[in-house]
Amino acid sequence: MNTLLEAEHLTKVFAQRGKEPFKAVDDVSFSLQAGETLGIVGESGSGKSTLAKMITRLTDITDGTLKFQGKDITKLKQSQLRDVYGNIQMVFQNPAGSFDPRRTLGDGIGESLRNRGMKKTDIAIRVKELLEQCGLDGELAKRYPHEVSGGQCQRAAIARALAVEPKVLICDEATSSLDVTIQKQIMELLEELKDTHGLSFIFICHNLALVQSFCDKVLVLYDGKVVESGKPDDIINEPKEAYTKKLVDAVFE
Template sequence: MSSTPASGTPLLSVRDLKMHFPIKNTDGLFARKQVVQAVDGVSFDLGKGQTLGLVGESGCGKSTLGRAITRLYQPTSGQVLFEGTDLAGLPEKRMRPFRRELQMVFQDPYSSLNPRQTVGSIISTPLQVHGLAKGKEIQRVQELLERVGLNPEHHNRYPNEFSGGQRQRIGIARALAVEPQVIVADEPVSALDVSIQAQVMNLMEELRRDLGIAFVFIAHDLGVVRHFCDRVAVMYLGKMVEVGDREQVYTAPQHPYTQALLSAVPDLGAVRGVPPRERIRLAGDVPSPINPPSGCRFRTRCWKAQDICASQEPPLESKAEAGAGHSIACHFPEVKESLVAEASA
Protein backbone atom coordinates (compact mmCIF):
# COMPACT_ATOMS: atom_id res chain seq x y z
CA MET A 1 0.00 0.00 0.00
CA SER A 2 1.28 3.46 -0.80
CA SER A 3 1.94 6.18 1.70
CA THR A 4 -0.38 8.85 0.37
CA PRO A 5 -0.16 12.50 1.44
CA ALA A 6 -3.18 13.84 3.24
CA SER A 7 -4.29 16.05 0.37
CA GLY A 8 -3.45 17.12 -3.17
CA THR A 9 -2.67 15.25 -6.37
CA PRO A 10 0.70 13.46 -6.18
CA LEU A 11 3.52 15.00 -8.18
CA LEU A 12 5.65 11.88 -7.80
CA SER A 13 4.28 8.38 -7.18
CA VAL A 14 6.53 5.39 -6.54
CA ARG A 15 4.88 1.98 -6.85
CA ASP A 16 6.40 -1.32 -5.69
CA LEU A 17 9.91 -0.13 -6.62
CA LYS A 18 12.68 -2.72 -6.43
CA MET A 19 16.41 -2.26 -6.85
CA HIS A 20 18.33 -5.55 -6.79
CA PHE A 21 22.04 -5.87 -7.53
CA PRO A 22 23.27 -9.24 -8.84
CA ILE A 23 26.37 -10.68 -7.22
CA LYS A 24 29.08 -12.19 -9.38
CA ASN A 25 29.08 -15.91 -8.67
CA THR A 26 32.45 -17.62 -8.19
CA ASP A 27 31.13 -20.98 -6.90
CA GLY A 28 30.71 -22.72 -10.21
CA LEU A 29 28.46 -22.79 -13.23
CA PHE A 30 25.42 -24.27 -11.47
CA ALA A 31 25.59 -22.25 -8.26
CA ARG A 32 22.45 -20.35 -7.27
CA LYS A 33 22.42 -16.74 -8.42
CA GLN A 34 22.33 -14.22 -5.59
CA VAL A 35 21.19 -10.61 -5.47
CA VAL A 36 21.43 -7.80 -2.96
CA GLN A 37 17.86 -6.70 -2.29
CA ALA A 38 18.76 -3.08 -1.60
CA VAL A 39 15.21 -1.78 -2.18
CA ASP A 40 12.40 -4.32 -2.24
CA GLY A 41 8.88 -3.13 -2.96
CA VAL A 42 8.72 0.50 -1.84
CA SER A 43 5.67 2.70 -2.55
CA PHE A 44 4.92 6.31 -1.65
CA ASP A 45 3.42 9.56 -2.98
CA LEU A 46 4.91 13.05 -2.92
CA GLY A 47 2.80 16.15 -3.54
CA LYS A 48 3.92 19.48 -4.97
CA GLY A 49 5.99 21.44 -2.48
CA GLN A 50 5.96 18.61 0.08
CA THR A 51 8.92 17.04 1.81
CA LEU A 52 9.31 13.35 2.62
CA GLY A 53 12.06 12.36 5.02
CA LEU A 54 13.63 8.91 4.59
CA VAL A 55 15.26 7.65 7.79
CA GLY A 56 16.84 4.39 8.89
CA GLU A 57 20.15 2.75 9.73
CA SER A 58 23.06 2.77 7.30
CA GLY A 59 22.55 0.15 4.62
CA CYS A 60 18.74 0.17 4.78
CA GLY A 61 18.43 1.30 1.15
CA LYS A 62 17.71 5.04 1.53
CA SER A 63 20.39 6.29 -0.86
CA THR A 64 19.75 3.50 -3.36
CA LEU A 65 16.06 4.45 -3.38
CA GLY A 66 16.99 8.08 -4.09
CA ARG A 67 19.18 7.10 -7.03
CA ALA A 68 16.51 4.79 -8.43
CA ILE A 69 13.92 7.57 -8.26
CA THR A 70 16.16 9.91 -10.26
CA ARG A 71 17.16 7.10 -12.66
CA LEU A 72 20.82 7.27 -11.74
CA TYR A 73 20.11 3.57 -11.20
CA GLN A 74 17.82 1.66 -13.53
CA PRO A 75 15.15 0.12 -11.27
CA THR A 76 14.85 -3.66 -11.34
CA SER A 77 11.05 -3.38 -11.37
CA GLY A 78 8.23 -1.14 -10.26
CA GLN A 79 7.10 2.32 -11.32
CA VAL A 80 8.30 5.88 -10.80
CA LEU A 81 5.40 8.05 -11.95
CA PHE A 82 6.11 11.74 -12.47
CA GLU A 83 2.86 13.58 -13.24
CA GLY A 84 1.49 10.27 -14.52
CA THR A 85 4.45 9.29 -16.76
CA ASP A 86 6.34 6.16 -15.74
CA LEU A 87 10.04 7.03 -15.76
CA ALA A 88 11.28 3.59 -14.75
CA GLY A 89 11.15 2.11 -18.23
CA LEU A 90 11.80 5.15 -20.40
CA PRO A 91 14.73 4.99 -22.84
CA GLU A 92 17.39 7.63 -22.20
CA LYS A 93 16.32 9.86 -25.10
CA ARG A 94 12.79 10.16 -23.71
CA MET A 95 14.07 10.39 -20.15
CA ARG A 96 16.22 13.47 -20.77
CA PRO A 97 13.43 16.10 -20.48
CA PHE A 98 12.35 14.59 -17.17
CA ARG A 99 15.87 14.89 -15.75
CA ARG A 100 15.16 18.62 -15.52
CA GLU A 101 12.29 17.87 -13.15
CA LEU A 102 14.16 15.55 -10.77
CA GLN A 103 17.54 16.69 -9.54
CA MET A 104 19.84 15.39 -6.82
CA VAL A 105 22.04 16.92 -4.12
CA PHE A 106 24.72 14.50 -2.95
CA GLN A 107 26.08 13.81 0.51
CA ASP A 108 29.76 14.59 0.03
CA PRO A 109 30.38 18.18 -1.12
CA TYR A 110 34.01 17.33 -1.80
CA SER A 111 33.64 14.41 -4.21
CA SER A 112 30.43 15.56 -5.94
CA LEU A 113 32.11 18.54 -7.65
CA ASN A 114 34.71 18.15 -10.40
CA PRO A 115 37.93 19.70 -9.01
CA ARG A 116 39.18 20.46 -12.54
CA GLN A 117 36.22 22.65 -13.44
CA THR A 118 35.43 26.14 -12.25
CA VAL A 119 32.25 26.68 -10.27
CA GLY A 120 30.78 28.52 -13.25
CA SER A 121 31.42 25.55 -15.52
CA ILE A 122 29.95 23.10 -12.98
CA ILE A 123 26.72 25.06 -12.61
CA SER A 124 26.37 25.92 -16.30
CA THR A 125 26.77 22.33 -17.54
CA PRO A 126 23.08 21.43 -16.87
CA LEU A 127 22.07 24.63 -18.67
CA GLN A 128 24.05 23.59 -21.73
CA VAL A 129 22.74 20.01 -21.67
CA HIS A 130 19.12 21.18 -21.64
CA GLY A 131 19.62 24.19 -23.93
CA LEU A 132 18.72 26.81 -21.30
CA ALA A 133 19.86 30.42 -20.86
CA LYS A 134 21.64 30.40 -24.22
CA GLY A 135 24.10 33.27 -24.43
CA LYS A 136 23.34 34.22 -20.81
CA GLU A 137 24.95 31.30 -18.99
CA ILE A 138 27.31 33.44 -16.90
CA GLN A 139 24.49 35.75 -15.86
CA ARG A 140 22.36 32.76 -14.85
CA VAL A 141 25.25 31.22 -12.91
CA GLN A 142 25.77 34.46 -11.00
CA GLU A 143 22.06 34.62 -10.18
CA LEU A 144 22.18 31.08 -8.83
CA LEU A 145 25.29 31.73 -6.74
CA GLU A 146 23.63 34.75 -5.21
CA ARG A 147 20.45 32.72 -4.61
CA VAL A 148 22.34 30.19 -2.50
CA GLY A 149 24.23 32.84 -0.54
CA LEU A 150 27.56 32.94 -2.36
CA ASN A 151 29.45 35.80 -4.02
CA PRO A 152 28.39 35.82 -7.71
CA GLU A 153 31.80 37.12 -8.70
CA HIS A 154 33.41 33.87 -7.56
CA HIS A 155 32.09 31.88 -10.51
CA ASN A 156 35.60 31.60 -11.96
CA ARG A 157 37.03 29.93 -8.85
CA TYR A 158 37.63 26.21 -8.34
CA PRO A 159 35.94 23.98 -5.72
CA ASN A 160 39.09 23.69 -3.58
CA GLU A 161 38.85 27.43 -2.91
CA PHE A 162 35.58 26.95 -0.99
CA SER A 163 34.71 25.47 2.39
CA GLY A 164 32.57 22.34 2.79
CA GLY A 165 29.41 24.33 3.46
CA GLN A 166 30.07 26.57 0.46
CA ARG A 167 30.64 23.55 -1.75
CA GLN A 168 27.29 22.12 -0.71
CA ARG A 169 25.68 25.43 -1.65
CA ILE A 170 27.33 25.08 -5.07
CA GLY A 171 25.82 21.60 -5.36
CA ILE A 172 22.41 23.04 -4.53
CA ALA A 173 22.90 25.80 -7.13
CA ARG A 174 23.72 23.17 -9.74
CA ALA A 175 20.50 21.32 -8.90
CA LEU A 176 18.50 24.56 -9.10
CA ALA A 177 19.92 25.54 -12.49
CA VAL A 178 17.28 23.62 -14.49
CA GLU A 179 14.38 24.69 -12.22
CA PRO A 180 13.37 21.21 -10.99
CA GLN A 181 10.10 20.35 -9.30
CA VAL A 182 11.66 17.61 -7.13
CA ILE A 183 15.06 17.49 -5.43
CA VAL A 184 16.37 14.29 -3.87
CA ALA A 185 18.75 15.39 -1.12
CA ASP A 186 20.95 12.48 0.00
CA GLU A 187 22.14 13.36 3.52
CA PRO A 188 23.14 16.85 2.32
CA VAL A 189 24.33 18.13 5.71
CA SER A 190 25.80 15.02 7.37
CA ALA A 191 29.38 15.91 6.33
CA LEU A 192 29.14 19.48 7.66
CA ASP A 193 29.77 21.08 11.05
CA VAL A 194 26.66 21.57 13.20
CA SER A 195 26.60 25.36 12.78
CA ILE A 196 26.97 25.03 9.01
CA GLN A 197 24.26 22.37 8.92
CA ALA A 198 21.75 24.88 10.27
CA GLN A 199 22.67 27.44 7.60
CA VAL A 200 22.29 24.94 4.75
CA MET A 201 19.00 23.65 6.17
CA ASN A 202 17.69 27.22 6.39
CA LEU A 203 18.65 27.70 2.74
CA MET A 204 16.76 24.57 1.70
CA GLU A 205 13.73 25.70 3.70
CA GLU A 206 13.80 29.03 1.85
CA LEU A 207 13.94 27.24 -1.50
CA ARG A 208 10.99 25.08 -0.58
CA ARG A 209 8.98 28.08 0.55
CA ASP A 210 9.92 30.47 -2.27
CA LEU A 211 10.13 28.08 -5.24
CA GLY A 212 7.66 25.37 -4.22
CA ILE A 213 10.19 22.58 -4.72
CA ALA A 214 9.29 19.15 -3.34
CA PHE A 215 12.06 17.28 -1.49
CA VAL A 216 12.85 13.66 -0.83
CA PHE A 217 15.18 14.22 2.11
CA ILE A 218 17.42 11.30 3.07
CA ALA A 219 18.98 11.51 6.53
CA HIS A 220 19.91 9.61 9.66
CA ASP A 221 19.59 12.66 11.92
CA LEU A 222 16.03 12.46 13.24
CA GLY A 223 16.20 16.00 14.61
CA VAL A 224 16.96 17.46 11.18
CA VAL A 225 14.16 15.42 9.60
CA ARG A 226 11.62 16.60 12.17
CA HIS A 227 12.60 20.22 11.53
CA PHE A 228 12.42 20.05 7.74
CA CYS A 229 9.99 17.34 6.60
CA ASP A 230 6.19 17.24 6.35
CA ARG A 231 6.09 13.45 6.26
CA VAL A 232 8.48 10.76 7.47
CA ALA A 233 9.14 7.26 6.10
CA VAL A 234 11.15 4.80 8.18
CA MET A 235 13.09 2.18 6.20
CA TYR A 236 14.52 -1.13 7.36
CA LEU A 237 16.39 -3.59 5.15
CA GLY A 238 14.97 -2.31 1.87
CA LYS A 239 11.37 -1.82 2.98
CA MET A 240 9.29 0.94 4.51
CA VAL A 241 7.99 -0.07 7.94
CA GLU A 242 6.21 3.12 9.00
CA VAL A 243 5.06 6.22 7.14
CA GLY A 244 3.10 9.18 8.41
CA ASP A 245 2.91 12.88 9.04
CA ARG A 246 5.83 14.22 11.04
CA GLU A 247 3.99 14.57 14.35
CA GLN A 248 2.24 11.20 13.93
CA VAL A 249 5.55 9.38 13.63
CA TYR A 250 7.44 11.36 16.26
CA THR A 251 4.75 11.55 18.93
CA ALA A 252 2.98 8.23 18.39
CA PRO A 253 5.39 5.73 16.79
CA GLN A 254 3.76 2.35 16.30
CA HIS A 255 6.42 0.16 14.70
CA PRO A 256 8.98 -1.30 17.13
CA TYR A 257 11.86 -0.23 14.88
CA THR A 258 10.64 3.39 14.81
CA GLN A 259 10.34 3.30 18.60
CA ALA A 260 13.92 2.05 18.88
CA LEU A 261 15.23 4.78 16.56
CA LEU A 262 13.45 7.53 18.48
CA SER A 263 14.63 6.19 21.81
CA ALA A 264 18.23 6.65 20.62
CA VAL A 265 17.80 10.39 19.98
CA PRO A 266 19.93 12.42 22.46
CA ASP A 267 17.79 12.94 25.56
CA LEU A 268 17.00 16.57 26.44
CA GLY A 269 14.25 15.58 28.85
CA ALA A 270 16.19 16.62 31.92
CA VAL A 271 16.35 20.19 30.65
CA ARG A 272 12.55 20.32 30.46
CA GLY A 273 11.99 18.42 33.69
CA VAL A 274 10.80 15.28 31.88
CA PRO A 275 11.89 11.88 33.27
CA PRO A 276 14.60 10.24 31.11
CA ARG A 277 13.18 8.04 28.37
CA GLU A 278 13.78 4.32 28.30
CA ARG A 279 16.43 3.40 25.74
CA ILE A 280 15.46 0.50 23.49
CA ARG A 281 18.54 -1.53 22.61
CA LEU A 282 18.10 -3.83 19.63
CA ALA A 283 19.58 -7.32 19.80
CA GLY A 284 21.86 -8.62 17.08
CA ASP A 285 22.93 -7.07 13.80
CA VAL A 286 21.02 -6.04 10.70
CA PRO A 287 20.53 -9.18 8.57
CA SER A 288 22.10 -9.47 5.14
CA PRO A 289 20.07 -8.00 2.25
CA ILE A 290 21.27 -11.01 0.22
CA ASN A 291 19.26 -13.41 2.37
CA PRO A 292 16.76 -11.38 4.42
CA PRO A 293 14.56 -13.07 7.05
CA SER A 294 11.24 -14.54 5.97
CA GLY A 295 8.04 -12.72 6.86
CA CYS A 296 8.79 -9.50 8.71
CA ARG A 297 12.41 -8.53 8.09
CA PHE A 298 12.67 -6.88 11.50
CA ARG A 299 11.52 -9.96 13.45
CA THR A 300 15.04 -11.23 14.23
CA ARG A 301 15.63 -8.11 16.36
CA CYS A 302 12.07 -7.47 17.56
CA TRP A 303 11.00 -8.09 21.16
CA LYS A 304 7.38 -8.65 20.06
CA ALA A 305 8.01 -11.23 17.34
CA GLN A 306 5.70 -14.26 17.20
CA ASP A 307 5.24 -17.20 14.83
CA ILE A 308 3.12 -15.18 12.39
CA CYS A 309 5.99 -12.71 11.97
CA ALA A 310 8.15 -15.45 10.45
CA SER A 311 5.48 -16.85 8.12
CA GLN A 312 3.66 -13.73 6.90
CA GLU A 313 5.08 -10.42 5.76
CA PRO A 314 3.02 -7.59 7.29
CA PRO A 315 1.69 -5.17 4.64
CA LEU A 316 2.27 -1.44 4.95
CA GLU A 317 -1.26 -0.28 5.66
CA SER A 318 -3.20 2.34 7.57
CA LYS A 319 -4.45 1.44 11.02
CA ALA A 320 -7.66 3.03 12.30
CA GLU A 321 -6.12 3.77 15.68
CA ALA A 322 -3.06 5.45 14.13
CA GLY A 323 -4.91 8.22 12.30
CA ALA A 324 -5.37 9.09 8.63
CA GLY A 325 -2.26 8.82 6.49
CA HIS A 326 -0.30 6.84 9.09
CA SER A 327 0.74 3.43 7.77
CA ILE A 328 2.57 0.68 9.64
CA ALA A 329 3.99 -2.66 8.46
CA CYS A 330 3.62 -4.65 11.69
CA HIS A 331 1.38 -7.46 12.96
CA PHE A 332 1.43 -5.99 16.47
CA PRO A 333 1.67 -2.18 16.26
CA GLU A 334 1.34 -0.13 19.42
CA VAL A 335 1.88 3.40 20.66
CA LYS A 336 4.97 3.79 22.82
CA GLU A 337 3.43 5.70 25.71
CA SER A 338 6.72 6.99 27.14
CA LEU A 339 7.65 8.65 23.85
CA VAL A 340 4.20 10.18 23.44
CA ALA A 341 4.26 11.59 26.97
CA GLU A 342 7.67 13.13 26.45
CA ALA A 343 6.80 14.61 23.05
CA SER A 344 3.67 16.27 24.41
CA ALA A 345 5.39 17.67 27.51
Protein backbone atom coordinates in the same frame (compact mmCIF):
# COMPACT_ATOMS: atom_id res chain seq x y z
CA MET B 1 -3.61 18.07 -4.60
CA ASN B 2 -1.24 17.75 -7.55
CA THR B 3 0.67 14.47 -7.33
CA LEU B 4 4.20 14.86 -8.72
CA LEU B 5 5.75 11.48 -7.95
CA GLU B 6 4.07 8.16 -7.43
CA ALA B 7 6.05 5.02 -6.61
CA GLU B 8 4.36 1.63 -6.50
CA HIS B 9 6.14 -1.47 -5.19
CA LEU B 10 9.64 -0.28 -6.15
CA THR B 11 12.21 -3.05 -5.88
CA LYS B 12 15.92 -3.15 -6.67
CA VAL B 13 17.89 -6.39 -6.79
CA PHE B 14 21.65 -6.46 -7.31
CA ALA B 15 23.35 -9.58 -8.68
CA GLN B 16 26.33 -10.78 -6.64
CA ARG B 17 28.98 -13.06 -8.07
CA GLY B 18 28.95 -16.39 -6.25
CA LYS B 19 26.24 -15.21 -3.85
CA GLU B 20 22.49 -14.88 -3.67
CA PRO B 21 21.11 -11.70 -5.31
CA PHE B 22 20.87 -8.78 -2.88
CA LYS B 23 17.52 -6.97 -2.55
CA ALA B 24 18.52 -3.39 -1.64
CA VAL B 25 15.00 -1.92 -1.97
CA ASP B 26 12.01 -4.16 -1.30
CA ASP B 27 8.44 -3.24 -2.34
CA VAL B 28 8.53 0.49 -1.49
CA SER B 29 5.49 2.65 -2.30
CA PHE B 30 4.87 6.36 -1.69
CA SER B 31 3.52 9.53 -3.28
CA LEU B 32 4.82 13.10 -3.29
CA GLN B 33 2.53 16.09 -3.77
CA ALA B 34 3.48 19.49 -5.17
CA GLY B 35 5.06 21.63 -2.46
CA GLU B 36 5.38 18.67 -0.09
CA THR B 37 8.50 17.34 1.68
CA LEU B 38 8.91 13.61 2.17
CA GLY B 39 11.54 12.45 4.63
CA ILE B 40 13.20 9.06 4.24
CA VAL B 41 15.08 7.83 7.31
CA GLY B 42 16.98 4.73 8.32
CA GLU B 43 20.43 3.54 9.31
CA SER B 44 23.28 3.11 6.83
CA GLY B 45 22.50 0.21 4.50
CA SER B 46 18.73 0.57 4.85
CA GLY B 47 18.31 1.34 1.14
CA LYS B 48 17.86 5.12 1.29
CA SER B 49 20.50 6.10 -1.30
CA THR B 50 19.58 3.25 -3.65
CA LEU B 51 15.96 4.42 -3.54
CA ALA B 52 17.08 7.98 -4.36
CA LYS B 53 19.03 6.74 -7.37
CA MET B 54 16.00 4.79 -8.55
CA ILE B 55 13.79 7.88 -8.29
CA THR B 56 16.28 9.95 -10.32
CA ARG B 57 16.73 6.99 -12.70
CA LEU B 58 20.48 6.89 -12.05
CA THR B 59 19.85 3.22 -11.17
CA ASP B 60 17.54 0.94 -13.13
CA ILE B 61 14.41 -0.31 -11.36
CA THR B 62 14.13 -4.10 -11.08
CA ASP B 63 10.41 -4.15 -10.40
CA GLY B 64 7.55 -1.77 -9.62
CA THR B 65 6.34 1.45 -11.23
CA LEU B 66 7.51 5.05 -10.96
CA LYS B 67 5.39 7.87 -12.35
CA PHE B 68 6.12 11.59 -12.63
CA GLN B 69 3.03 13.78 -13.07
CA GLY B 70 1.13 10.68 -14.14
CA LYS B 71 3.67 9.61 -16.79
CA ASP B 72 5.33 6.22 -16.36
CA ILE B 73 9.11 6.83 -16.26
CA THR B 74 10.08 3.38 -14.97
CA LYS B 75 11.73 2.09 -18.14
CA LEU B 76 12.82 5.27 -19.91
CA LYS B 77 16.37 5.24 -21.29
CA GLN B 78 19.04 7.85 -22.20
CA SER B 79 17.55 10.73 -24.24
CA GLN B 80 14.05 9.81 -23.05
CA LEU B 81 15.14 10.81 -19.54
CA ARG B 82 15.92 14.44 -20.44
CA ASP B 83 12.60 15.71 -19.06
CA VAL B 84 13.06 13.63 -15.92
CA TYR B 85 16.47 15.16 -15.23
CA GLY B 86 14.99 18.60 -15.83
CA ASN B 87 12.27 18.03 -13.24
CA ILE B 88 14.07 15.93 -10.61
CA GLN B 89 17.50 16.92 -9.31
CA MET B 90 19.66 15.52 -6.51
CA VAL B 91 22.05 17.09 -4.00
CA PHE B 92 24.59 14.58 -2.68
CA GLN B 93 26.25 14.04 0.69
CA ASN B 94 29.78 14.92 -0.47
CA PRO B 95 29.54 18.27 -2.26
CA ALA B 96 33.19 18.46 -3.35
CA GLY B 97 33.04 14.94 -4.75
CA SER B 98 29.99 15.81 -6.84
CA PHE B 99 31.94 18.47 -8.78
CA ASP B 100 34.73 17.85 -11.30
CA PRO B 101 37.89 19.00 -9.45
CA ARG B 102 39.44 20.15 -12.76
CA ARG B 103 36.62 22.60 -13.49
CA THR B 104 35.42 25.71 -11.69
CA LEU B 105 32.19 25.76 -9.73
CA GLY B 106 30.76 28.08 -12.36
CA ASP B 107 31.48 25.50 -15.07
CA GLY B 108 29.76 22.81 -13.04
CA ILE B 109 26.70 24.94 -12.30
CA GLY B 110 26.43 26.08 -15.92
CA GLU B 111 26.80 22.63 -17.52
CA SER B 112 23.07 21.90 -17.74
CA LEU B 113 22.49 25.37 -19.19
CA ARG B 114 25.12 24.75 -21.90
CA ASN B 115 23.45 21.45 -22.69
CA ARG B 116 20.23 23.38 -23.27
CA GLY B 117 21.90 25.71 -25.75
CA MET B 118 22.10 28.84 -23.61
CA LYS B 119 24.63 31.46 -24.77
CA LYS B 120 27.90 31.80 -22.84
CA THR B 121 27.20 35.36 -21.69
CA ASP B 122 23.71 34.41 -20.50
CA ILE B 123 25.11 31.40 -18.65
CA ALA B 124 27.56 33.60 -16.74
CA ILE B 125 24.72 35.90 -15.67
CA ARG B 126 22.49 32.99 -14.64
CA VAL B 127 25.27 31.24 -12.69
CA LYS B 128 25.92 34.44 -10.73
CA GLU B 129 22.19 34.73 -9.98
CA LEU B 130 22.02 31.13 -8.79
CA LEU B 131 25.04 31.51 -6.51
CA GLU B 132 23.62 34.69 -4.99
CA GLN B 133 20.23 33.03 -4.57
CA CYS B 134 22.00 30.35 -2.52
CA GLY B 135 23.75 32.92 -0.33
CA LEU B 136 27.11 33.00 -2.10
CA ASP B 137 29.14 35.72 -3.79
CA GLY B 138 28.86 35.41 -7.56
CA GLU B 139 32.67 35.60 -7.78
CA LEU B 140 32.85 32.07 -6.37
CA ALA B 141 31.98 30.87 -9.89
CA LYS B 142 35.70 31.28 -10.66
CA ARG B 143 36.80 29.05 -7.77
CA TYR B 144 37.53 25.34 -7.86
CA PRO B 145 35.78 22.93 -5.45
CA HIS B 146 38.90 22.54 -3.26
CA GLU B 147 39.18 26.33 -2.90
CA VAL B 148 35.91 26.77 -0.96
CA SER B 149 34.57 25.47 2.34
CA GLY B 150 32.28 22.44 2.63
CA GLY B 151 29.29 24.68 3.31
CA GLN B 152 30.04 26.91 0.32
CA CYS B 153 30.50 23.87 -1.89
CA GLN B 154 27.15 22.43 -0.79
CA ARG B 155 25.43 25.75 -1.53
CA ALA B 156 27.04 25.66 -4.98
CA ALA B 157 25.75 22.10 -5.43
CA ILE B 158 22.24 23.32 -4.59
CA ALA B 159 22.69 26.19 -7.08
CA ARG B 160 23.67 23.64 -9.74
CA ALA B 161 20.56 21.56 -9.00
CA LEU B 162 18.35 24.66 -9.28
CA ALA B 163 19.80 25.67 -12.65
CA VAL B 164 17.25 23.59 -14.60
CA GLU B 165 14.37 24.83 -12.41
CA PRO B 166 13.33 21.38 -11.15
CA LYS B 167 10.04 20.58 -9.47
CA VAL B 168 11.58 18.01 -7.10
CA LEU B 169 14.88 18.33 -5.20
CA ILE B 170 16.26 15.17 -3.61
CA CYS B 171 18.70 15.79 -0.75
CA ASP B 172 20.65 12.59 -0.04
CA GLU B 173 22.25 13.16 3.39
CA ALA B 174 23.03 16.66 2.09
CA THR B 175 23.86 18.06 5.54
CA SER B 176 25.48 15.08 7.27
CA SER B 177 29.08 15.95 6.35
CA LEU B 178 28.74 19.55 7.61
CA ASP B 179 29.28 20.90 11.11
CA VAL B 180 26.23 21.90 13.14
CA THR B 181 26.45 25.64 12.38
CA ILE B 182 26.76 25.13 8.61
CA GLN B 183 24.10 22.42 8.72
CA LYS B 184 21.68 24.94 10.26
CA GLN B 185 22.48 27.46 7.50
CA ILE B 186 21.87 24.89 4.75
CA MET B 187 18.54 23.89 6.33
CA GLU B 188 17.52 27.58 6.43
CA LEU B 189 18.40 27.84 2.73
CA LEU B 190 16.29 24.77 1.91
CA GLU B 191 13.36 26.22 3.88
CA GLU B 192 13.68 29.47 1.94
CA LEU B 193 13.74 27.63 -1.39
CA LYS B 194 10.70 25.64 -0.34
CA ASP B 195 8.80 28.83 0.45
CA THR B 196 9.91 30.98 -2.49
CA HIS B 197 9.93 28.36 -5.28
CA GLY B 198 7.26 25.93 -4.12
CA LEU B 199 9.75 23.09 -4.51
CA SER B 200 8.92 19.57 -3.46
CA PHE B 201 11.65 17.75 -1.53
CA ILE B 202 12.67 14.21 -0.83
CA PHE B 203 14.86 14.61 2.24
CA ILE B 204 16.99 11.53 2.95
CA CYS B 205 18.54 11.68 6.38
CA HIS B 206 19.47 9.59 9.41
CA ASN B 207 18.73 12.49 11.77
CA LEU B 208 15.09 12.42 12.86
CA ALA B 209 15.37 15.82 14.53
CA LEU B 210 16.02 17.46 11.15
CA VAL B 211 13.28 15.41 9.54
CA GLN B 212 10.79 16.46 12.20
CA SER B 213 11.48 20.15 11.63
CA PHE B 214 11.54 20.05 7.80
CA CYS B 215 9.28 17.27 6.51
CA ASP B 216 5.53 16.86 6.06
CA LYS B 217 5.64 13.07 6.15
CA VAL B 218 8.26 10.38 6.58
CA LEU B 219 9.10 6.82 5.54
CA VAL B 220 11.20 4.68 7.87
CA LEU B 221 13.33 2.20 5.92
CA TYR B 222 14.86 -0.97 7.37
CA ASP B 223 16.59 -3.60 5.26
CA GLY B 224 15.08 -2.05 2.12
CA LYS B 225 11.50 -2.17 3.40
CA VAL B 226 9.16 0.54 4.70
CA VAL B 227 8.52 -0.44 8.32
CA GLU B 228 6.61 2.70 9.28
CA SER B 229 5.23 5.82 7.62
CA GLY B 230 3.24 8.89 8.61
CA LYS B 231 3.64 12.39 9.98
CA PRO B 232 7.03 13.03 11.66
CA ASP B 233 5.46 14.13 14.97
CA ASP B 234 3.37 10.96 15.17
CA ILE B 235 6.28 8.67 14.37
CA ILE B 236 8.67 10.41 16.76
CA ASN B 237 6.21 10.74 19.64
CA GLU B 238 4.59 7.32 19.25
CA PRO B 239 6.79 4.97 17.20
CA LYS B 240 5.05 1.67 16.50
CA GLU B 241 8.11 -0.38 15.53
CA ALA B 242 11.10 -1.26 17.72
CA TYR B 243 13.46 -0.18 14.94
CA THR B 244 11.84 3.26 14.72
CA LYS B 245 12.00 3.61 18.51
CA LYS B 246 15.72 2.86 18.32
CA LEU B 247 16.21 5.65 15.75
CA VAL B 248 14.19 8.07 17.89
CA ASP B 249 16.06 7.18 21.08
CA ALA B 250 19.41 7.74 19.34
CA VAL B 251 18.44 11.37 18.68
CA PHE B 252 16.19 12.37 21.55
CA GLU B 253 17.32 10.36 24.58
